[in-house]
Amino acid sequence: MVVYFSGTGNSKWAAKEIAAITGDTVKNISEDITLDDEVLGIVFPIYAWGMPAPMEKYLKGISVGKNTYVYMICTCGSNCGYADSQVEGVIGRKLNASLSLALPNNYIQGGNCEDEKGAKAKFKAAKPLLHEFAEKVKKRENGVAMLTRGPLPHLMTSVVHPLFNFGMDSGKSFTFTDACISCGKCAKDCPTKNIQLVDGHPVWGKECCNCVACINNCDMNAIKYGKHDRRTYHFKEEYVD
Numbered sequence: 001m002v003v004y005f006s007g008t009g010n011s012k013w014a015a016k017e018i019a020a021i022t023g024d025t026v027k028n029i030s031e032d033i034t035l036d037d038e039v040l041g042i043v044f045p046i047y048a049w050g051m052p053a054p055m056e057k058y059l060k061g062i063s064v065g066k067n068t069y070v071y072m073i074c075t076c077g078s079n080c081g082y083a084d085s086q087v088e089g090v091i092g093r094k095l096n097a098s099l100s101l102a103l104p105n106n107y108i109q110g111g112n113c114e115d116e117k118g119a120k121a122k123f124k125a126a127k128p129l130l131h132e133f134a135e136k137v138k139k140r141e142n143g144v145a146m147l148t149r150g151p152l153p154h155l156m157t158s159v160v161h162p163l164f165n166f167g168m169d170s171g172k173s174f175t176f177t178d179a180c181i182s183c184g185k186c187a188k189d190c191p192t193k194n195i196q197l198v199d200g201h202p203v204w205g206k207e208c209c210n211c212v213a214c215i216n217n218c219d220m221n222a223i224k225y226g227k228h229d230r231r232t233y234h235f236k237e238e239y240v241d
C-alpha cells in the first residue's frame with residue numbers, strides 16, 4: 001500500500017509512479033484505507049523541512065507492523081532536512097528506505113512558483129531517481145537513504161519546522177479577486193476542509209495546513225497570497241516525459 005498527501009499534485013504523481021512499478025495500491029490519506037502488513041509507502045510534500053500536519057495526524061492514527069517494509073518519499077523544491085527522522089519518531093520505528101525528490105516548488109508564499117521549463121527539467125531529473133529507488137523497494141533493500149538534507153538539517157526540522165507550524169497563518173493572508181466565478185473548487189479540493197463559500201466566495205477557517213492547493217489549483221487564477229500576483233504551479237501530465 002502506498003499512502004500519500006498532496007496539495008498540488010507532485011506527491012500524488014510520485015505515489016502513483018512508484019505504485020505502478022512496484023504493483024502496489026495507492027490511496028490518498030483522506031480515503032478509507034486498509035493497510036497490509038507487507039509494505040507501506042508514505043509519500044508527502046516537505047513543508048519547512050518536515051511533513052505536513054495532515055500526514056503527521058494520519059501516521060499518528062495507524063499502527064505499523066514491525067515486519068512491514070516501510071519507505072518514505074518526500075517531494076520538495078530542493079531539500080528535506082531530517083523529515084525521515086520526524087516520520088520515524090511518529091511511527092515509532094526505523095524506515096527501511098527513504099527518498100527526497102526535488103520537484104517543482106509550489107511555495108507561492110515565498111515568491112513565484114516554477115515556470116513550465118523549470119518544471120519539465122525537474123521531472124526529467126527526478127524520474128530516473130524515483131525509478132532507481134523503486135527498484136530498491138522492489139528488492140526490499142534496507143538502509144536506503146537517497147536524501148538531500150540541505151544546510152543545518154537538524155536545526156531546520158527540529159526548530160524551524162515546529163515554529164513554522166506554530167506560525168501558520170491559517171489562510172488569513174489568502175485573498176480572492178473579481179476573477180472568482182464561485183465554482184467552489186477551492187473548497188472541494190482543500191484537504192483540511194478549511195474553506196467555505198460565503199456569498200459564493202472563499203472564506204478560510206483556522207485549519208489551514210498551508211498546502212496552497214486553493215491558490216495554485218484555481219482554474220481562474222483568482223486566489224492570491226496577500227496582494228502578490230505570483231506565478232502559480234500545479235502538476236500537469238505534460239511536464240513528465
Ligand SMILES: Cc1cc2nc3c(=O)[nH]c(=O)nc-3n(C[C@H](O)[C@H](O)[C@H](O)COP(=O)(O)O)c2cc1C
Pocket residue numbers: 005006007008009010011012044045046047048049050075076077078079080103104105106107108210211212235
Ligand atoms: C508551505 C510550504 C513549505 C515548503 N517548504 C519546503 C522546504 O522546506 N523545502 C523544500 O525543498 N521545498 C519546500 N516546499 C516545496 C514543496 O515541498 C514542493 O513543491 C512539493 O513537491 C509540493 O508537493 P505537492 O505538489 O504534492 O503538494 C514547500 C511548499 C510549501 C507550500
